[in-house]
Amino acid sequence: MTYSSASAPHPAPPFGRALCAMITPFTEGGALDLDGAQRLAERLVAEGCDGLVLSGTTGESPTTTDAEKAQLVRAVREAVGERASVLAGVGTFDTRHTVELALEAEKAGADGLLVVSPYYSKPPQEAIEAHFRQIADSTGLPITLYDIPGRTGTRIEPDTLIRLAEHPRIVAVKDCSYDFLAAQKVLSRTELAYYAGCDEHNLALYAVGGAGYVSTVANLVPAQLRAVLDLFDTGDTTKAARLQQRATPLIELTMSAGLPGTVTVKALLNDLGLPAGPVRAPLLPAGRGTVDGLRAAYEELTAG
Numbered sequence: 001m002t003y004s005s006a007s008a009p010h011p012a013p014p015f016g017r018a019l020c021a022m023i024t025p026f027t028e029g030g031a032l033d034l035d036g037a038q039r040l041a042e043r044l045v046a047e048g049c050d051g052l053v054l055s056g057t058t059g060e061s062p063t064t065t066d067a068e069k070a071q072l073v074r075a076v077r078e079a080v081g082e083r084a085s086v087l088a089g090v091g092t093f094d095t096r097h098t099v100e101l102a103l104e105a106e107k108a109g110a111d112g113l114l115v116v117s118p119y120y121s122k123p124p125q126e127a128i129e130a131h132f133r134q135i136a137d138s139t140g141l142p143i144t145l146y147d148i149p150g151r152t153g154t155r156i157e158p159d160t161l162i163r164l165a166e167h168p169r170i171v172a173v174k175d176c177s178y179d180f181l182a183a184q185k186v187l188s189r190t191e192l193a194y195y196a197g198c199d200e201h202n203l204a205l206y207a208v209g210g211a212g213y214v215s216t217v218a219n220l221v222p223a224q225l226r227a228v229l230d231l232f233d234t235g236d237t238t239k240a241a242r243l244q245q246r247a248t249p250l251i252e253l254t255m256s257a258g259l260p261g262t263v264t265v266k267a268l269l270n271d272l273g274l275p276a277g278p279v280r281a282p283l284l285p286a287g288r289g290t291v292d293g294l295r296a297a298y299e300e301l302t303a304g
Contacts, residue, residue: 093118132164
């Protein structure tokens with residue numbers, strides 16, 4: 001599928017509109033596969049991704065080392081050059097460690113940072129705000145805040161986001177809060193670029209002024225997801241909605257079938273002969289039945 005480069009009615013987002021939360025390819029032996037990462041990055045950009053987000057949830061950041069994270073940024077930067085934004089996931093539950101990762105990502109050539117709210121310790125909002133401000137003060141890179149309370153145990157409340165938007169280097173949000181009203185509240189009161197972090201919200205959030213998406217499913221069908229935004233921008237909102245709906249079976253099987261998106265995406269990429277490799281423990285690979293279902297949904301969506 002080809003995609004257009006129609007000019008968007010939205011303000012220019014800081015990292016592009018169509019961003020992929022890229023998996024981290026590993027070799028069959030479980031080592032970091034930098035060649036595979038470069039080949040996958042090339043494919044994603046060629047098929048419509050404006051940016052690649054590395055070492056996020058989908059990139060298995062909890063089980064990759066600090067050195068691997070920096071190596072991945074360098075390799076992907078080399079592969080895509082200036083054709084796409086490269087964002088590095090650096091968020092941890094430890095402010096000091098997060099600052100260290102932010103500085104290493106900046107040295108490695110990242111264009112921006114993805115910083116998840118501190119997890120497990122459940123800090124109050126005042127502490128969450130201080131955490132983000134300390135990271136933003138430590139780096140020259142623009143920051144995307146990652147709000148995913150289902151994994152972290154603590155959300156970034158709208159009022160906290162509104163205050164953090166005053167910081168010159170906090171420019172965007174990846175929203176996995178499943179609180180559409182809160183997203184619109186922040187959109188109406190800040191200049192933050194709001195990216196859908198849940199693929200089922202890609203079009204809906206874009207339609208009310210969102211910047212685009214940071215998508216796990218884009219690892220599989222980058223052109224089809226990009227086309228939804230392009231159709232909306234040309235004014236063909238009916239076709240945009242229909243294509244979003246056509247993608248729903250694959251989105252559901254990838255993200256809501258009881259397995260992490262990393263597991264399902266790697267399973268289908270491997271089945272398609274694309275760079276992926278195994279997942280790292282404690283994750284386990286998907287079974288054959290899951291792969292067959294994903295493959296059927298993928299072929300139906302990509303058939304035309």
